[in-house]
Each structure stands twice: as C-alpha cells, then as structure tokens.
Amino acid sequence: MEYVLADHQYGKAETRLVRIYRDTARHQIRDLNVSTCLRGNFADAYLYGDQAKVLPTDSQKNTAYAFALEHGVTDIETYALALAKHFADDIEPVHAARVEVDEYAWDRVQVAAGDHPHAFVRGSQEVRTATATAEGRGREQRVWILSGLQDLVLLKSTGSEFAGFLQDRYTTLAETHDRVLATSLTARWRHKRTDADWNAINASIRQVLIEQFATVHSLALQQTLWQMGKAVLAAHADIAEIRLSAPNKHHFLVDLSPFGLDNRGEVFHADDRPYGLIQCAVERDDAPPAGPVWDSPNLFAG
Secondary structure: OOOOOOOOOEOOOOEEEEEEEOOOOOOEEEEEEEEEEEEEOOHHHHHHOOOOOOOOHHHHHHHHHHHHHHOOOOOHHHHHHHHHHHHHHHOOOEEEEEEEEEEEEEEEEEEOOEEEEEEEEEEEEEEEEEEEEEEOOHHHOEEEEEEEEEEEEEEEOOOEOEOOOOOOOOOOOOOEOOOOEEEEEEEEEEEOOOOOOHHHHHHHHHHHHHHHHHHOOEOOHHHHHHHHHHHHHHHOOOEEEEEEEEEEOOEEEOOOHHHOOOOOOOOEEEOOOOOEEEEEEEEOOOOOOOOOOOOOHHHOOO
C-alpha cells in the first residue's frame, strides 16, 4: 500500500487587530479578526520537516498588522484582497491565498455634548465578514470576494406558521399558524466584481435581509430564507450568489393553566438548543464559477 500527501494548507488563524485612526480629534476604530491560509508547494514540510518553502505563520500575522498601517482599513474587503494578492504574488511557493476578516462593531459613547470623539462602547453582537481569495500571480491571477454578516439576531412575534409537515410515529410537534420566529442569521454573498463601494453595498444588503424577514409572511423558515436571498439578488445585479444559514431559535409557549392563567401567546420559554438549522444558497442561473471561494479552512476536515 502506498501513502500520498493529498490536499494541504496552513496559515495564521484569528489575529486580533485594532486599527485606530488619529488623523483628527475625532478618532475612528476598526476592530478586526484576521485569518490567513496559504496553499502551494509545501509538501517537503509535511513529508520531511523541511521548512525552506514555508513562510512562518508569525510572518503572516506581522503582515496583517503592517498592511493595516500601510494600506489602511477603509473596508475589510479591500484590506483582505490586498493581503491575499500580496501572499499569492510575492511569496514564491504560494499558489493561492485566502484571507478571512471579521469586523466587530463599536459605537461612539453618547455624552451631553453629543458623540464623544474618542470613547466607544461595544455595538451589537453582529459581525461583518469578508473573504478574499487570490489564485496564481501576475496577469494570470484570479481573485474572488465574499462579503457577509453573522450573528444578526432577528425576531418577529407573529407572522409565522409551521403546519402541514410530514409526520411519523415519533412526531409530537403540534402544527401552528401563529408563532414567534427568531434566528441568528449568517449570510455570505459572492460578488461578480473585485472593486466596489463595499460599505454601501453591505449596508444595502443588510437592510434588504432585515426587511424581508420582517415583511414576508413565513410559512416556514426555509421559505423566508429563499425570499431573503431572491430579494438580495434582485436588488444587486453584481451579486452572483448568496448563502444563508439560520438556526431556528425556538420560543415555546409556557403552559400556565395549572395556575389558572390563560397564556394567549404572551409568555414563552426561549430554548437555545437543540435547534433546527436551516440553510440555502440562492444563485443566478448565469453566475460565473465560484472557484475555490467557498473552500473555508474551517471546513477542511469536514
């Protein structure tokens, strides 16, 4: 029996980086979590422990810090793309580079005079995300960009049903035509372009997702995700595909009848697990190939 080294990659995961702009008295803050992943001619490191072609992960971390100063962070897509192109263009053994960036929100502290110029309070738990992948170098290089968000917590107290589902001998769930619908949404969308007003596009897509969640009368969370994805593609011609993942954050009506109380959809037990996990991708029928853009290091081992 022969053994061969198959797919392999390596990088620096979750470099915490805070970039503060002090150009004026009104400071700006960008709070990032940066992960890099390199693919290329690294077989000797695995087979023989030969590191001659391995750029240390510590060097990748330092590059992330240096680029935050040299190139700035006007938006995380541009920053991630600059890093990915650098690794693929300038590090000879690297054939492809993937850079994933999460951004955490900070809001300005409000004081009597208004916005404080250099004091911040942590914003919502929602995280903005971006991924840039660069493959090849020079004129042959191809790049892909994903944008997205995660942990966008949404809830509506009515306007949601779940009925007519398949039942078997183990089914105990009752049908309902009026339920609380809540989720913590993760969404990733694939751009056709590699240059755009990323901040404006992301803000618009976020608003479309929220509006669809609120206004679509939901017969199932599956249907809601489909409508959300379609609305994003309808609003943005340069989005090739969007993928959505939504845990169903269940709210169960509490039985208060033992206490002589009639609970008419007003008191619920919020249960965090187990939960239904609903996922879908909505893609244009003429979308360009996705290439390796969805090949996340987090999914390498399944």
